[in-house]
Amino acid sequence: MKFISWNVNGLRAVMKKNFMEVFDAFDADFFCLQETKLQAGQIDMPLKAYHQYWNYAEKKGYSGTAIFTKHEPQHVTYGIGQAEHDQEGRVITLEYPNFFVVTCYTPNSQNELKRLDYRMEWEDAFLSYINQLDAQKPVILCGDLNVAHQEIDLKNPKTNQKNAGFTIEERQKFTTLLENGYIDTYRALHPEQTGAYSWWSYRFNARKNNAGWRIDYFVISERLRPQLQEANLYPQLLGSDHCPIEATLDLELNP
Structure with missing residues (x-):
């Protein structure tokens, strides 16, 4: 099964660029989006053969996620079941x-780490949620996790150590996630690969110079490691400040 994740940084904007071409070319089983920046009814997605699931932020033009899948699920959950974390x-x-x-x-x-304390609360709540799922059956987690885990995961680690996305606190939370029984699929298959990024600032010709960060991930339960076949990044695909990422696993829907 092919899984794609993409922070589109505004779905309506990328729809005017190349979204449908990218979507059709991947022909994925699951196509997951972050930062859709939509409210209900603001877009009509002509996706034949795909079920669509959307989660909208209460604040207009902010955050938001979606999943498009060929496989109808047994059950769909929006948020993590904690009101203080489920408004966005x-x-x-x-x-x-x-x-x-x-x-x-x-x-x-955020700038000057003004939301770092909240981020730490979120990380603990989200890990608890994921662990509750993993106790039932394996988990395939994807998305913009807003952290470059190791120095290999960004172009300029030395100058970013106190910046959002590369603080010691954020990196340790990702380490803790992995220590709870999960693997970073890209690093599992490409442990020494440098220059592999998924996000670039719009400033300073960052993308042209590949001065990027790898902050988008597929993280899976360790027991799915034998089923992991591929993990890829697609920096050549434009339209957002992030690029699509992919994981392919040998999975069956049913026991």
Whole structure:
């Protein structure tokens, strides 16, 4: 099964560029979006053969997630079941007999780390939620997790150590996630690959110079490691300041 994740940084904007071409070319089983920046009814997606699931932020033009899938789930959950964390449309979970699929848009700690304290609360709550799922069946988590885990995951680690997305606190939370029984699929298959990024600032010709960060991930339960076949990034695909990422797993929907 092919899984795609893409922070589109405004779905209406990327629809005017190349979204449908990218979508059709991937022909994925699951196509997960973050930062859709939509409210209900603001867009009509002509996606034949796909079920659509949307989670919207209460604040207009902000955050938001979606999953388009060929496979109708048993159950759909929006958010993580905690009101203080479920106002921004950041999480969708699809349940199948053999696994869960979760897409997530992790809160950014923002300039001057003014939202870092909230980010830490979110991380603990989200890990608890994921662990509850994993106790039932394996989890495939994807999305913009807003952290570059190791120095290899961004172009300029030395100058970014106190910036949102590369603080010690955020990186440790990602380490803790992995220590709870999950793997970073890209690093599992490409442990030494440098220059592999999924987000670039719009400033300073960052994308042209590949001065990027890898902050978009597929993270899976460790017991799915034997089924992991591919993990890829597609920096050549434009339309957003993030690029699409992919994971392919040998999975069956049913036992």
